[in-house]
Amino acid sequence: MKFQPRASHFVNGVYVEDSAGAEIDVIYPATGDVIARLHSATPAVIDQALEAARAAQKAWARLSGTERGRVLRRAADIMRERNHDLSVIETHDTGKPIQETTVADATSGADALEYFGGLAGSLTGEHIPLAGGDFVYTIREALGVCVGIGAWNYPTQIACWKAAPALACGNSMVFKPSETTPLSALKVAEILMEAGAPKGLFNVVQGYGDAGAALVTDPRVAKVSLTGSVPTGKKVYAAAAADMKHVSMELGGKSPMVVFDDADLDNAVSGAILGNFYSSGQVCSNGTRVFVQRGIKEAFLERLAARVAMAKIGDPMDPEVSFGPMVSEAQMKTVQGYIDMGIADGARLICGGKKLEGAGYFLEPTIFADVTDGMTIAREEIFGPVMSVLDFDTEEEALSRANATEFGLAAGVFTSDLNRAHRMAAGFEAGTCYINTYNLAPVEAPFGGAKMSGIGRENSKSAINHYSETKTVYVSMNGVEAPY
Numbered sequence: 001m002k003f004q005p006r007a008s009h010f011v012n013g014v015y016v017e018d019s020a021g022a023e024i025d026v027i028y029p030a031t032g033d034v035i036a037r038l039h040s041a042t043p044a045v046i047d048q049a050l051e052a053a054r055a056a057q058k059a060w061a062r063l064s065g066t067e068r069g070r071v072l073r074r075a076a077d078i079m080r081e082r083n084h085d086l087s088v089i090e091t092h093d094t095g096k097p098i099q100e101t102t103v104a105d106a107t108s109g110a111d112a113l114e115y116f117g118g119l120a121g122s123l124t125g126e127h128i129p130l131a132g133g134d135f136v137y138t139i140r141e142a143l144g145v146c147v148g149i150g151a152w153n154y155p156t157q158i159a160c161w162k163a164a165p166a167l168a169c170g171n172s173m174v175f176k177p178s179e180t181t182p183l184s185a186l187k188v189a190e191i192l193m194e195a196g197a198p199k200g201l202f203n204v205v206q207g208y209g210d211a212g213a214a215l216v217t218d219p220r221v222a223k224v225s226l227t228g229s230v231p232t233g234k235k236v237y238a239a240a241a242a243d244m245k246h247v248s249m250e251l252g253g254k255s256p257m258v259v260f261d262d263a264d265l266d267n268a269v270s271g272a273i274l275g276n277f278y279s280s281g282q283v284c285s286n287g288t289r290v291f292v293q294r295g296i297k298e299a300f301l302e303r304l305a306a307r308v309a310m311a312k313i314g315d316p317m318d319p320e321v322s323f324g325p326m327v328s329e330a331q332m333k334t335v336q337g338y339i340d341m342g343i344a345d346g347a348r349l350i351c352g353g354k355k356l357e358g359a360g361y362f363l364e365p366t367i368f369a370d371v372t373d374g375m376t377i378a379r380e381e382i383f384g385p386v387m388s389v390l391d392f393d394t395e396e397e398a399l400s401r402a403n404a405t406e407f408g409l410a411a412g413v414f415t416s417d418l419n420r421a422h423r424m425a426a427g428f429e430a431g432t433c434y435i436n437t438y439n440l441a442p443v444e445a446p447f448g449g450a451k452m453s454g455i456g457r458e459n460s461k462s463a464i465n466h467y468s469e470t471k472t473v474y475v476s477m478n479g480v481e482a483p484y
């Protein structure tokens with residue numbers, strides 16, 4: 001098989017196999033073909049990976065930040081040089097069009113490695129002067145062994161968004177990719193080794209939820225960073241709490257996008273397209289509840305439908321194709337179920353709704369109008385190409401309905417009224433807000449959710465706080481006064 005890796009896991013600097021683990025078939029979503037066959041990690045492989053990470057971490061943390069950063073920056077360069085090959089793997093693993101993977105996966109992974117590689121040398125504590133010449137200094141310390149657990153929509157990016165800040169701070173990592181997309185994290189491990197990372201610093205173990213759970217509960221682990229759904233997040237957060245482990249939770253969303261009647265309509269339509277149909281809608285921060293002010297509703301829908309009709313659906317390896325299949329048959333069926341619910345609840349189907357003929361897991365980009373707040377398609381995360389358009393009249397109403405959800409990952413507003421844009425951003429209960437754009441996630445900016453959408457932030461200097469802790473050292477220059 002063309003995409004078969006040398007072995008399932010990457011532990012202590014080498015590929016490792018243990019065929020006693022449950023089989024994992026890697027399927028190309030565009031055809032349904034099995035392109036690789038891997039095994040879930042057995043307890044022995046998990047133990048080996050955690051032991052290797054524990055052994056590597058101390059010496060790595062003793063290097064200077066500049067030395068650690070150099071390895072990450074070299075890895076970024078290698079990743080960019082191999083962007084094409086990595087994108088081909090990512091397209092086969094996820095089904096995302098090569099048009100997307102070429103610009104959004106290995107490239108954003110490389111951005112994270114470069115950014116945190118650059119920061120590593122300037123990670124310091126602080127000096128705090130006190131009365132009488134006493135002072136405190138703080139030391140920024142690594143946490144130890146970190147576990148990363150990934151979702152299937154951006155496998156390379158997720159591995160790098162977790163590994164880069166973790167390693168920059170002096171931690172080591174055991175990463176478990178999603179069982180649906182296990183291939184590219186192995187390439188990240190190879191690249192880090194080639195860039196000079198010591199063996200055991202970044203390990204990859206494959207597996208289903210039970211492998212993830214075994215990692216989360218192991219006493220050698222200091223921190224768990226999960227990208228996944230809210231139900232998984234609750235389980236992982238609770239399991240980590242038993243040992244007071246640090247956590248970062250990047251979870252699901254049902255984000256609002258509010259389009260006022262003074263918005264640049266073409267920009268708003270572009271935002272709605274990017275925020276619903278990029279990666280066939282399998283993006284956590286998608287603005288799937290599009291609130292459109294009543295006066296422009298029909299004009300908005302008309303332009304939207306005309307633009308969406310121009311999507312080129314098909315073979316993801318064709319550079320002209322802009323819309324690929326769902327990641328798996330299971331995900332396609334889940335999304336089809338939601339489409340049926342939208343129709344049954346009386347939403348107006350503007351376009352799409354059907355599966356394409358053939359073996360691949362292709363679903364048409366689907367737009368519902370006249371959606372109301374109580375409908376299931378307006379409340380639950382669908383994680384597929386289904387946009388709900390809802391009407392509103394006033395700013396106050398839009399904001400309160402936008403916030404009426406348990407999720408709080410992202411939110412967007414399109415308007416040409418500057419004050420209103422900032423009022424809305426201030427009022428949104430969401431970790432990441434957009435004004436007159438949608439779904440950007442540059443490494444320089446914090447990314448993460450509020451409410452049920454998560455805890456902690458990835459990217460930017462904020463991520464450093466989630467992969468290190470502060471030790472306070474009090475220094476007396478004046479002797480010790482005791483009462484007796």
Ligand code: NAD
Pocket residue numbers: 149150151152153154176177178179207208209210211212213214216227228229230231232233235236249250251252253283284285381383409448449453454
């Ligand atoms: P999922 O929750 O089913 O699985 C995520 C990962 O957790 C997988 O690797 C899985 O094997 C593992 N896992 C499952 N049960 C576990 C357990 N008990 N203990 C430890 N690990 C366990 O999510 P998914 O279907 O792979 O991904 C889609 C979800 O991810 C969506 O909800 C999406 O919004 C979310 N997501 C969030 C972000 C973000 O940054 N906020 C980014 C991408 C995806």
